[in-house]
Amino acid sequence: MKFFTQVRCGAAALAASLALAVAPASAETTVNMYYPVAVGGPITKIIDKMVADFSAANPDIKVNPIYSGSYQDTITKVVTALKGGNAPEFAVILSTDMFTLIDEDAIVPFEELVSDADKAWLDGFYPGFMLNSRTGGKTWGIPFQRSTIVQYWNKDAFKEAGLDPEVAPKTWDEMVAAAEKLTKRDASGNVTRWGVQIPSSGFPYWLFQALTTQNDVILANEAGTKVTYDDPRVVEALQFWVDLSKKHKVHPEGIVEWGTTPKDFFEGKVAMMWTTTGNLTNVRSNAPFPFGVGMLPAKVRGGSPTGGGNFYIFKNASPEQRKAALAFIKWATAPEQAAAWSIATGYVAVTPAAWETEAMKKYAAEFPAAAVARDQLDVAVAELSTHDNQRVTKALNDGLQAALTGAKEPAQAMKDAQAEADRVLRPFQ
Amino acid sequence: MSRLRASIHASLLLLPAVVLLAAFTHVPAVRTFIGALYTTPRGNRPEVFIGLGNYRHLLDDPVFWQAMANNVWYAALTIPLSVILALVMALAVDARLPGRAALRMAYFTPTVLPMIAVANIWLFFYTPGYGLLDQVLGLFGVAQTNWLGSRDTALNAVIAVAVWKEAGFFMIFYLAALQTIPHDLREAAAIEGASRFTFFRRVTLPLLMPTTLFVLVNAVIGAFRLVDHIVVMTRGGPDNATALLLYYIYEIGFRFWDSAYAATLTTVLLAILAVLAAVQFLFLERRIHYR
Secondary structure (H helix, E strand, O other): OHHHHHHHHHHHHHHHHHHHHHHHHHOOEEEEEEEOOOOOOOHHHHHHHHHHHHHHHOOOEEEEEEEOOOHHHHHHHHHHHHHOOOOOOEEEEEHHHHHHHHHOOOEOOHHHOOOHHHHHHHOOOOHHHHOOOEEOOEEOOEEEEEEEEEEEEEHHHHHHOOOOOOOOOOEHHHHHHHHHHHOEEOOOOOEEEEEEEOOOOOOHHHHHHHHHHHOOOOOEOOOOOOEOOOOHHHHHHHHHHHHHHHOOOOOOOOOOOOOOHHHHHHOOOEEEEEEEHHHHHHHHHHOOOOEEEEOOOEOOOOOOEEEEEEEEEEOOOOHHHHHHHHHHHHHHOOHHHHHHHHHHHOOOOOOHHHHOOHHHHHHHHHOOOHHHHHHHHHHOEOOOOOOOHHHHHHHHHHHHHHHHOOOOOHHHHHHHHHHHHHHHHHHHO | OHHHHHHHHHHHHHHHHHHHHHHHHHHHHHHHHHHOOEOOOEOOEOOOEOOOHHHHHHHOOHHHHHHHHHHHHHHHHHHHHHHHHHHHHHHHHHOOOOOHHHHHHHHHHHHHOOHHHHHHHHHHHHOOOOOHHHHHHHHOOOOOOOOOOOHHHHHHHHHHHHHHHHHHHHHHHHHHHHHHOOHHHHHHHHHHOOOHHHHHHHHHHHHHHHHHHHHHHHHHHHHHHOOHHHHHHOOOOOOOOOOOHHHHHHHHHHOOOOHHHHHHHHHHHHHHHHHHHHHHHHHHHHHOOOO
8 A cells, every 4th residue: 555655656746747847848949969078178067067057048948968979979879860860959070070961961051040140150260170161162060179189298308308398399300300319218128208109099090181281282172072092192191100110119119099198198108299189188287297289290381180079950950949059059159158168178269259358368378388279270271071981081090000000011001091982982973 | 269279379478579579680680681782872862772782892892801800710719718718717616615606706707797897997908008917017027018009919909808708607607517417426437546637528528518519609609799899999990900790890880871781791790600500509419418
């Protein structure tokens, strides 16, 4: 008897809570947002706070932020949900997955959503970031957690090696020379500190693209239908990367893990590292020594690809939900918010206007390293992005890893990667 | 009349199980075979019948052959290693030792842990420089090794994880079987003056054969099924050195969304497993002594 009373009470409570949950929904629009975490630091907390602030300002919109793993996990989850007819209303996904999402007929271009007054907002972003957000004259993604690659160096190690701790290598040759001095070996010849580390696990193509850009070659055409993996300048760039460990012996052999590279840097196991500006705040809070942040060294030219995630709005969202998602996106990329996000994470504030805010000016004055990525945007190029992007970049990743692990010569590795990419891209040409 | 009623009765009783099996096993399997004969539909391009086109592509796909070779090596090492290790561990904890229960539990622990957690623990062991393995080896002056980042060691490194995980599970079956061996056999052998090795070879091992078949079938399935740690530890890299068949299917299906080609690969995997199971049951079973 007692049991049944409990059940009935429980049912009543459940019904009441359901009623409570349902009641306000008529007044507000609920939108789900998938977002990935790709850098160190308490990103989830920062996002939750952002959403709470947004709700306070817009009580009629309810945003559900859903953490969805790495970028890779996020696109997998989104496309799976899409095929099941249950895609989120909007999401933060790699800017390079634009073609994939268009081919899946999953997203709406922002031109269909914005009013005339908002057109200026679309043009307010750094053009370097819009390279991966537009194709065929339409804007498909809005830059949010965007970054470029920069080099971080350990000033103590530079001093110890007799290098000027305030100056980073400006060319490939200078980098090799500095790295040779910075590489330290113990009595038995084992390396205790490497000169430089360029991570090659997971998505080596991105870091490699910095090398190819510096060697003045672009990997893909704008329409995303052709790649130039077997260009001699690409092979030359790969040869340089391989030579760092094989010939100069200043870089660990084999595959260097992306995730542990910042840790290697903190532990003094490597003196210079290439990684995303998104790690800036992570390095700032964890490096136990003074460090410098600089633009990447140049070969023929300076440069880096941009990277990171854009906001996308999905087709399955209702008109009200699209409007609500757009409101959040506009709010999140407004100067004050973009500045706060950039300061909290290290991602590059996406509009010039954000850099004009008081908070950002103060931050850049205190911590000049933050402006390096922005200044590098002048020479930044679009991140490699094509139709069937995952497969075309995997062809390159496999080739790069084959060369870095010594399984293939760089020229052969790039020739094979080109053949595979051509095969995948044939239907789109 | 009553016979008809009985058969209706029986069918009704079987219905729930049949529905579940059909919905989640048979229909998907048949759809996989059919899907392998078409192209993958994408956005505005519908699927097209191409017959064996996907299979022709498979023959030319170097990554498929690499994954096959990796999987053969993976199976050739994990199956015997984990089964032998399981038997050795079972014999050890079957003996009268002090703290036997604690030892049994220790051997069984890896089985209880989820594979994702295991993979993350091992990821730490293998981290070059400050991972456990390198720290221990460093005491003996061995230079740091990039266990998961070099083609020579990556596949064997993930095999070690699989063996570590599987052996404890198989040990439990061997342990149970060992305890069913009657004690008087041992006494009889002792009276005959048989050495412990002879007793093991002539009595224990044959009596364990039914268990061995069961364990082998499971080990073979495991060698093709256990890929969770690949996702966590290497994502098939470097350059597909640790890509196993099932991981490659996952990648084709859920990263590249080429569902038709993924269906083709799945059909091949199913065919391999069917052949292996048939071989095990038809040939091994004849040599097994069931009491």
